Structures are given as structure tokens and as C-alpha cells.
Amino acid sequence: MRVALISESFLPTISGVTTSVCKVLEHLAENGHDAIVIAPSGAPREYAGFPVHTVPAIAYRQFPVGLPSPHVQRILADFRPDVVHAASPFLLGAQGIAAANRLGVPSVAIFQTDVAGYAARNHLGQATALAWRYVKWVHEGATRTLVPSSASMNDLMSRRVPNLALWTRGVDLVGFHPNRRNSSAVRALREKLAPNNEVVVGYVGRMAPEKQVERFRALRGTAGISLALVGDGPSEPQIARALAGMPVTWLGRLAGDELAAAYASFDIFVHAGTEETFGQTLQEAHASGLPVVAPAAGGPIDLVVHGTNGFLFTPDSEPDLRRCVETLVRDSGLRHRMGEAGRRAVLGRSWHSVCASLLEHYEEVIDERAAVYATTAIPLSLQR
Template sequence: MRIERVTIVTESFLPTVNGVTTSVCRVLDHLVDTGREAMVITPRCGAPMHYRGVPVHEVPSFAYRQFPVGLPSPQVASLLARFQPDVLHAASPFMLGGQAIAEAARIGLPSVAIYQTDVAGFARRNRLGAGAAFAWQIIRRIHNAADRTLAPSTAAIADLEEAGVKRVHPWVRGVDLDGFHPDNRQGPAAAALRRRIAPHGEAIVGYVGRVAPEKGLDRLRALEGVPGIRVVIVGDGPGMAETRSRLSRLRPLFLGQLHGDALRAAYAAMDVFVHTGAEETFGQTLQEAAASGLPVVAPRAGGPIDLVDHGTTGFLFAPDDASALRRAVEALAADPAMRARMGEAGRRRVLGRSWPAVADQLLEHYEAAARRALRGAGGLVDA
């Protein structure tokens, strides 16, 4: 069964840039490039009316912590009825995505739910008490209404299955292997940035991502006093003022949010990539760093467990062990040969994860969801 028409309901879309948006855009690119039709439904956020010719429809939303949160809307049912898709793709479904999955089940439309945001972890982190349990109840109800749930890591799959979510399958994220490449290190943009950040030849230790409490940037304080390094932070977010204050003794260079060539040059200017968040369902920036030929240091928690081969492509540290993070960075900063060896191993590890290859796998999941929905229409549905 070939899928020809796909509706993507996403809780986040342009101009907001994050892992959900990036993943949706790459999937749309593949759908367009392979001659398929698509439609996007997203919360009102000032999104473009079209993306590569694909119509984008906004529904009412409210703002929470700089994020637009989509509200259930009768537009969803009418848009699905008008477009007549072969499958519904719900990206990180919550309020809007949950409504779309329920509507898909009502009309017999196959649906695939992409688990990408640790909602329960957010509830725990913000001390919402019973909120974490309630969040898992919502997640379970939403995802069990879908024909198939796709999760990006073994840790995420384990969390979902423990919470009672059924029909969970692995689906990783792709990475731009041409854009993020070790050769970028020889380019003039990366060289100029290295001169600016580390004029005396220091090892550049970099972070790329959202600047927010859940990203654990406080862990970088463990690097205070490490000789011969400069720390650079690429990104923006609601935690910027607090992060600047708490890392004042480290004196990192904040480059703000970067995209395209500027982002690729920033990776290329780094010597070591450090990820600090311990609640990642995946960790897209770790893949981008590996594709750029960088050794990666990250917490031994969530998505990074699958992405970092400890001692081969980088180092994993216990999230509460600041000294282990410090030792890993000290070792890499002092040993260019180790950095080169681990960076090359990391690049090799992601070579099979181009976006076209990963999107082809997604199309197979669409087809599997369609087969299940067809069996359901005939009264034969798997567990």
C-alpha cells in the first residue's frame, strides 16, 4: 500500500525552531521530493501559509513559556475531511495532536504518533506533584488511540511501555550528513570563529540547544577552572538570564540562536561537544555534533545512551556526577589525538542516518499503520 497523502498535525512549527519543527520540515521535504501530497495543521504561531508548496493551516492557540499551545478546534475535522489523507502523522501530540488522533480513529484514518517531548519529565521538574502521573495518563490515552507510536530511543520506548503505551516502535531522527561535516573545520567561517573564541589556541567546548531549565546548563559550572578551554553556548530561550548569572565565573561566550551555515560553522569551530540535559527523548544536537566529527560528552540518561558509545565516540557521565563531566572534558581538551579518533568514530556511527533514509523508514511505518487500520475495519486488530 503506497501512501500518497499525509496530514501532519504538529504541536510546533515555523517560525519556532526546535527538534519537533526540524523533524517535521525534513519529513515534509521527503514527502515533496518523492511526489507525495501533504498538509500541515499547527497552533497559531505566525507560521508561513505554505512550506515548499505544502499548505499550512493554523488553529487557535495560547502562549506558554514562549511556546504556542494548540487548542482543540473544529477546523481539524473539517480539514481532514477536505484533504482526505491516507495517514495522519501526529508530531509530539498533546492537546491539538490528541484531538487529531481521536478524530482519525473516529473516521477510520490510520494514525502514527511521534513521541518526542518528555511531558512527564517536565511535570516532575516543575514539582507539579501528581502532575507527572497525570501527564502519563494523558500520554497513554493519546498514544493508545493511534495505530502506531514511534519513539526515538530505547529509554523512551521503555518509559512508554512501562506507562502502558502499546504498539511502540523505534524510529530515530535523521541528520544532514552533507551540511554537518568535518570538512567544515577547514572553512573560513569556522576559522574566523575559532580566532574570535580562542585567540590563544584554547580547546573550544561547545553546547548547542535551547537555553532553558530542563537543559541542565548549570552542569557546565563543573568546568570552572579547567585550564586551556573556552566554553561557547549556541542557542536561546527563557533561561538565558539565569544561565548567564549562574555561569558568570565560567565566562562562556553566548552566540545566540544560529541556523544554516552559521550553525554549521559553530559546530566546526568546536573541539568538544558537551550536552547537559538529562531528560532528552533523543538528542538531535548530539547527532549533528557527531556528523561534524566532534567527540560528545553527555549524561548517561535518556536518548544520549543510544547516541554516545562511551569511550569510543565520547563519554557518558552520571547526571549527578559533576566531577565525571569535568574529567571527561579535561581528558579531551588535553588530547587532540583522542578528540580526532572519537570524532571520526562518531561520524562513522551516524553515516546511515541521512534524512532520506530515515524518512523512508517512516513511510514504512505509515504503511504498517494503514494495514492495522484496515484490519481494524474488518474486526481484526492486533494488541
């Protein structure tokens, strides 16, 4: 199979979109498929043995945003893919889907970033409706749109976006593991984060407005805790002001073993933002054996079973967030039981199984497109 991946985000930028694209590329390489990547400028020249083609980009909130380029259709035409994968399509991805249609190639679009939610959160009024119209227009062009959660599915169905299917995300079950807690690296980090044996309440992710990390201020005055924040981003000054005087350790952006060690050093994982279409860090926390506290909104609804592997607090209610965290702080046995339940919940979500499911979607849209051509009796070569 020949797959062209068009991604709005790619290395060196670290994001949920980048992670999933890299895992898909690794899976394609391991299983003998061919692929190319089209991504914003600044990306490496290849990944997993596949060439990476870059297009001009502009910086937005420390992220490169790929701009439509006349080279996209030429790159696709030269490669002649069997399917185009558009990861979180916005500007670049929308162009890729349109080019695929002109070339007669089926496309799979991955809904991963809530653009319309961003407009609503920032009280942009009429822009929210415009954002949804744009999202619908982009995804109507795709042969199939894969959504990560039931909340995203409901949102897109309510806007009558067609050809939807559920595709979750994988998690590294080996790298993120409860056994890491016994390593010397984690013991050393615990001494730094909890010198007096505090309960460590941790967060991993972007320091950006939509993540709403400022809501950790709800924990001010909670006895016996320390906060550990992993990540960076444009909201760091605002978060620092909101949490001033609280016991916070800023660990910065981490990856690989350092990131896995950070998770293993936490006792509780908290995510406060209400705009997650999925919630990859929640899965990583569960894989690490942690109870998770998250809002009852968006992707976390599918990942956290309230009272079993964590708590879902009332969205936008800081008192309820505090109540959930304090319940876990007071009860180490409950933390342990919920952490074990979280680990069990993700055991079937290895990246291998999730990527294998994605390839099934590829094959289905390829077969569907071939059936259309057979029905209309128009040679594929003429369509291209």
C-alpha cells in the same frame, strides 16, 4: 499517499519537532506524495509546496502552543488523508488523533517531548502521575506510536502504552561535516572563540530549564578552555549568573550554514540535560566530527558509545561531567579519534533513509486499518 501532519511546533519556532516535520514534508514532496500541515498560529502559509492550516495558540515559555479547534476535524475530512502524523502530540495532536479515529483514518504518533519528565523535574508530585496518564491516553488513541530511543521505549512500555515501534531521527550529513573546519568562516569564528588556541567546549540548543546548561559551571577553573553557547530561551539570565566570570561566548540562535560553522568551530560538544528523549544536537555534533559528552540517561545512551565516540557521565554528577571534559581537553588525539568514530556512527542516518523508514510505518498502519475493515466487512465510506 495523502498525509496530514499535525504538529505541536512549527516554523518560525525552531525545535527538534519542527526540524523533523520539515524534513518529512520535504521527503514527501520529493517522492510525489500529497500532504497538509495543521500547526499553531504564526506558521507560514505553506511549506515544501504543501498548505499549512493554523489554529489559535497561546504562548508558553516563548513557544506557541496550539489549542484544540473545531476546524481540525473539518480540515481532515476535507483533505481525506490516508494517514495522520501527530508530531509530539499534546493538546492539538491529541485532538488530531481523536479526529482521525472518528474518520476511520490510521494515525502515527511521534513521541518526542517528555511531558511527564518535566513534571517530575519540577517536583510537581501527583502531577507526574497525572502527566503519565495523559501521555498514555493520547498515545493509546494512535494506531502506532514511534519512539526515538531505547530509553523512551522502556518508559512507555513500563506504562503499558501499546503499539510501539522504534523510529530514530535523521541528520544532515552534508551540512554538518568535519571538512567545514577548514573554511574561512570557521577559521574566523575560531579566532573569536579561542584567541589563545583554547579548546572550545560547545553547546547547541534551547536555553531552557530541562537542558540544564547551568551545569557548565562544573568546568569553572578548567585550564585552557573557552565555552561557546548556541541558542536562546527563557533560562538565559539564570545561565549567565551560573557562568559569571567564566570564558563564555554567547552566539545566540543560529541556523543553516552559520549553525554548521558553529559546530565545526568546537573541539568538544557537551550536553548536560538528563531529559532528552533523543538528542538531535548530539547527532549533529557527531556528523561534524566532534566527541560528545552527555549524561547516561535518555536518548544519549543510544547515541554515545562511552569511550568510543564520547563519554557518558553519571547523571546529575557535575564532578563526573568535569572529569570527562577534562580528559578530552588534555588529549587532542583522543578528541580526534572519538570525533571520527562519531562521524562513522551517523553515516547510516541520513534524513532520506530515516524518512523512507517512516513511510514504511505509514504503509503498514494503512494496510492494518484496511485489513480491519475487510474483516468486519464494513465499507470504509460508511466508517467516514
